Amino acid sequence: MPANKTQPTRASVSAFLAAVARPEVRRDARALAALMRRVTGERAVLWGTGIVGFGLRHYRYDSGREGDAPVIAFSPRSDRLTLYLACDLDRHRSLLARLGRHARGKGCLHVRRLEDVDGSVLEELVRAAAAGEPATAR
Numbered sequence: 187m188p189a190n191k192t193q194p195t196r197a198s199v200s201a202f203l204a205a206v207a208r209p210e211v212r213r214d215a216r217a218l219a220a221l222m223r224r225v226t227g228e229r230a231v232l233w234g235t236g237i238v239g240f241g242l243r244h245y246r247y248d249s250g251r252e253g254d255a256p257v258i259a260f261s262p263r264s265d266r267l268t269l270y271l272a273c274d275l276d277r278h279r280s281l282l283a284r285l286g287r288h289a290r291g292k293g294c295l296h297v298r299r300l301e302d303v304d305g306s307v308l309e310e311l312v313r314a315a316a317a318g319e320p321a322t323a324r
Contacts, residue, residue: 190253192234199230206262214300215262222258225316237261258315269295271315281311
C-alpha cells in the first residue's frame with residue numbers, strides 16, 4: 187500500500203500561522219493551537235503544507251491500511267477552521283448539540299469563527315478526541 191501523502195514536516199508552525207491571510211482566521215488558529223497544546227501537552231507539528239497536528243498515533247484499519255497521523259489537528263482554511271479529531275463524532279451528539287454554529291464532515295468539524303461556538307464545549311470535544319478514542323474502521 188502507498189504511504190500517506192500527508193507527512194510531518196520540520197516547517198515552522200509559527201511561520202505557517204503568521205502567513206494565514208485573514209486576521210480573524212489567523213487569530214482563531216493561534217487560539218486553537220494553544221488549546222490543543224494545552225490539552226495534549228504536545229508541541230505543534232506542521233503536517234504537509236497546511237495541517238497543524240499534536241501528538242502522534244499509529245492506526246490500522248480493518249482493510250489493512252495503516253499509517254501515522256496526529257492525535258488531533260486542525261487546518262486554517264480561507265473561510266473556516268477544520269478540526270481533525272479522529273473520533274466518531276456521532277458518539278458526541280450531545281456535545282455537538284451544545285457547541286454552536288458548525289458543520290461536520292467525516293471525522294472532521296468545520297467552524298467559521300471560534301466566537302460562533304461555546305469554547306468550553308469545544309474543549310470537551312478536543313479532550314475526548316485527544317483521549318484516544320479510536321477512529322472508525324474504513
